[in-house]
Amino acid sequence: MTANILITPGDGIGPEIVAEARKLLEALRDDFGFDCTLEEAPIGGAGYEAHGKPLPEETLALAREADAILLGAVGGPRWEQLDRPLRPERGLLAIRAELGLFGNLRPAILYPQLAEASSLRHEIVAGLDIMIVRELTGGIYFGEPRGIRRLENGERQGYNTMVYSESEIDRVGRLAFDIASKRGSRVCSVDKANVLEVSELWREVMERVARDYPGVELSHMYVDNAAMQLVRAPKQFDVVVTSNLFGDVLSDCAAMLTGSIGMLPSASLDVNSKGLYEPVHGSAPDIAGKGLANPLATLLSVAMMLRYSLDQGALADRVQQAVGDVLNQGLRTPDIAARQSRTVSTAEMGDAVVAAL
Amino acid sequence: MTANILITPGDGIGPEIVAEARKLLEALRDDFGFDCTLEEAPIGGAGYEAHGKPLPEETLALAREADAILLGAVGGPRWEQLDRPLRPERGLLAIRAELGLFGNLRPAILYPQLAEASSLRHEIVAGLDIMIVRELTGGIYFGEPRGIRRLENGERQGYNTMVYSESEIDRVGRLAFDIASKRGSRVCSVDKANVLEVSELWREVMERVARDYPGVELSHMYVDNAAMQLVRAPKQFDVVVTSNLFGDVLSDCAAMLTGSIGMLPSASLDVNSKGLYEPVHGSAPDIAGKGLANPLATLLSVAMMLRYSLDQGALADRVQQAVGDVLNQGLRTPDIAARQSRTVSTAEMGDAVVAAL
Ligand SMILES: CC(C)[C@H](C(=O)O)[C@@H](O)C(=O)O
Numbered sequence: 001m002t003a004n005i006l007i008t009p010g011d012g013i014g015p016e017i018v019a020e021a022r023k024l025l026e027a028l029r030d031d032f033g034f035d036c037t038l039e040e041a042p043i044g045g046a047g048y049e050a051h052g053k054p055l056p057e058e059t060l061a062l063a064r065e066a067d068a069i070l071l072g073a074v075g076g077p078r079w080e081q082l083d084r085p086l087r088p089e090r091g092l093l094a095i096r097a098e099l100g101l102f103g104n105l106r107p108a109i110l111y112p113q114l115a116e117a118s119s120l121r122h123e124i125v126a127g128l129d130i131m132i133v134r135e136l137t138g139g140i141y142f143g144e145p146r147g148i149r150r151l152e153n154g155e156r157q158g159y160n161t162m163v164y165s166e167s168e169i170d171r172v173g174r175l176a177f178d179i180a181s182k183r184g185s186r187v188c189s190v191d192k193a194n195v196l197e198v199s200e201l202w203r204e205v206m207e208r209v210a211r212d213y214p215g216v217e218l219s220h221m222y223v224d225n226a227a228m229q230l231v232r233a234p235k236q237f238d239v240v241v242t243s244n245l246f247g248d249v250l251s252d253c254a255a256m257l258t259g260s261i262g263m264l265p266s267a268s269l270d271v272n273s274k275g276l277y278e279p280v281h282g283s284a285p286d287i288a289g290k291g292l293a294n295p296l297a298t299l300l301s302v303a304m305m306l307r308y309s310l311d312q313g314a315l316a317d318r319v320q321q322a323v324g325d326v327l328n329q330g331l332r333t334p335d336i337a338a339r340q341s342r343t344v345s346t347a348e349m350g351d352a353v354v355a356a357l
Numbered sequence: 358m359t360a361n362i363l364i365t366p367g368d369g370i371g372p373e374i375v376a377e378a379r380k381l382l383e384a385l386r387d388d389f390g391f392d393c394t395l396e397e398a399p400i401g402g403a404g405y406e407a408h409g410k411p412l413p414e415e416t417l418a419l420a421r422e423a424d425a426i427l428l429g430a431v432g433g434p435r436w437e438q439l440d441r442p443l444r445p446e447r448g449l450l451a452i453r454a455e456l457g458l459f460g461n462l463r464p465a466i467l468y469p470q471l472a473e474a475s476s477l478r479h480e481i482v483a484g485l486d487i488m489i490v491r492e493l494t495g496g497i498y499f500g501e502p503r504g505i506r507r508l509e510n511g512e513r514q515g516y517n518t519m520v521y522s523e524s525e526i527d528r529v530g531r532l533a534f535d536i537a538s539k540r541g542s543r544v545c546s547v548d549k550a551n552v553l554e555v556s557e558l559w560r561e562v563m564e565r566v567a568r569d570y571p572g573v574e575l576s577h578m579y580v581d582n583a584a585m586q587l588v589r590a591p592k593q594f595d596v597v598v599t600s601n602l603f604g605d606v607l608s609d610c611a612a613m614l615t616g617s618i619g620m621l622p623s624a625s626l627d628v629n630s631k632g633l634y635e636p637v638h639g640s641a642p643d644i645a646g647k648g649l650a651n652p653l654a655t656l657l658s659v660a661m662m663l664r665y666s667l668d669q670g671a672l673a674d675r676v677q678q679a680v681g682d683v684l685n686q687g688l689r690t691p692d693i694a695a696r697q698s699r700t701v702s703t704a705e706m707g708d709a710v711v712a713a714l
């Protein structure tokens with residue numbers, strides 16, 4: 001079975017980091033018998049430049065046909081003055097919605113080789129390995145009604161709707177429990193049920209889902225407390241499941257605990273485990289084109305793709321192992337450079353991982 | 358002019374920590390010529406026990422008459438099975454709404470004497486002094502419509518509305534700029550304007566407010582990035598202004614950076630600077646009645662009350678100075694105990710602060 005992979009480089013450092021991922025995929029294809037095709041299409045600012053919108057029809061059509069999509073990153077100052085619907089990040093929101101990528105997996109892992117990079121004390125974060133499961137196609141991101149209206153007294157009012165149905169909550173809950181049952185068997189569901197009705201329903205459905213997973217322990221936490229606990233004692237968490245907006249904030253907070261977001265991949269899955277894979281970091285326009293970008297989060301996104309969408313767990317292990325090896329060799333891009341390490345370029349890092357396969 | 362102060366002890370450790378605050382206020386009255394009256398009334402679980410609801414009418418009436426209110430903390434397992442409208446935290450939400458306490462000030466300050474308590478590396482947090490200004494009577498906490506409804510397909514759906522009008526944003530914006538002009542002259546407004554219309558309007562109004570404060574610098578940050586930056590480099594912030602929900606999460610995150618939330622006070626102000634003052638920490642039912650609670654956040658809440666509502670800046674300074682002195686003496690309640698410190702009880706700590714005045 002051939003795996004059809006679509007690569008969408010996007011903006012800023014996107015093209016240079018996905019170039020390394022392409023090298024990796026080609027090596028897996030040529031030297032390890034991994035049967036795949038690789039297509040490429042623009043998204044974000046690049047989509048706007050090529051076809052006048054951040055998610056061009058051609059790109060969406062290819063994405064629908066693909067088994068998995070690898071995205072670099074989107075956004076940059078060049079497109080910040082555009083009308084909102086034309087801005088790069090709208091391409092990202094649109095592809096999530098169009099493909100039904102409801103399940104966003106954001107691991108926060110501290111690589112022991114990079115422990116120094118964390119702003120937290122060593123004992124607080126050593127060995128950190130959390131999986132945040134964020135709902136990605138619902139909640140206040142997509143809820144209606146929304147807009148800016150004029151009130152009777154003449155002033156304007158902005159409004160958005162945070163909304164979840166039982167089936168949306170159930171679906172992402174099951175994803176989180178499935179994942180937890182393959183790791184630490186604990187799910188912490190984060191909400192604001194002491195204030196929000198939408199969270200009340202969230203909590204109730206999570207309780208119901210939990211009954212189908214007797215081997216997995218469910219706990220609940222308010223979002224404000226979760227933000228505190230991430231800073232105080234992040235290792236208490238195994239899998240965290242939460243809504244779109246809370247997940248946006250908490251997953252970035254959790255990622256930053258490691259101090260090396262240049263290392264963190266993510267997956268966004270549909271109901272059939274088709275997925276879009278991207279590094280957690282952004283498009284970093286300030287360093288674009290200079291060979292300074294860290295490609296490892298993108299290479300680790302390839303590993304996630306192999307594992308979650310393409311049923312190639314052994315190859316995924318191999319890629320992760322190779323990344324660990326280059327870190328052990330002391331190779332570092334500038335963002336993770338430290339005493340005693342050897343600073344390498346984006347391409348040198350990619351080459352080293354391929355060599356270590 | 359007599360200052361009429363209402364004390365609402367609340368639940369858990371609430372009564373024992375406000376007892377120390379009462380000692381302090383009486384000392385200021387008896388020995389420092391501070392002209393005040395002190396009333397007391399139940400709120401939260403205590404309000405429910407006394408009058409069947411978390412914000413009894415009698416308490417609200419006294420609160421309306423008072424110039425300032427000191428709250429201990431609300432909540433506990435005893436009331437968790439009650440119907441939602443009867444639960445302790447509803448008393449807190451109700452008093453905020455009834456008194457129009459729109460401006461919530463939450464300082465996150467690292468006391469140099471307690472630097473060890475932080476889970477962050479010393480150089481990241483040493484000298485930390487942020488003021489978070491959270492909008493407290495609007496946004497998704499109070500937005501309508503809200504509820505749980507049944508959809509045509511039979512499943513239920515929960516929904517809440519995040520809503521802000523221009524005047525609400527303007528008001529809290531001015532509060533933040535006023536405060537910033539008395540400290541570091543920088544305001545960072547946190548929103549999610551790349552996704553939410555309500556944040557678009559928020560950003561626009563903040564820009565407009567900024568024009569009236571040429572000496573204060575305004576920047577904008579997305580809430581996910583703000584959570585990251587708090588962990589990465591919190592000292593970059595001076596004043597942060599944000600909406601009710603984002604402020605709930607970010608202020609708790611910021612508080613936890615210090616590692617000693619037993620030290621952090623808060624103020625909630627109306628348009629006339631009348632305010633409700635309370636420690637940031639909760640009611641800690643597990644240690645209630647044991648003399649283990651740290652009263653310093655409550656005593657520092659008294660200092661905030663003196664400064665923001667009662668126009669007694671000199672007395673506020675004196676209280677803060679006294680708290681610094683007892684820390685320098687090495688006195689610590691168990692939550693902030695460290696090597697070389699002397700562990701004292703709630704009452705001993707309160708006495709020590711009064712003695713140090
Ligand atoms: C770019 C933005 C719309 C997006 C989001 O908020 O989901 C990003 O922050 C993310 O987390 O992928």
Ligand SMILES: CC(C)[C@H](C(=O)O)[C@@H](O)C(=O)O
Pocket residue numbers: 194195224446449450605
């Ligand atoms: C108790 C709860 C309703 C409250 C809130 O969310 O505002 C608390 O977390 C706070 O921050 O004061």
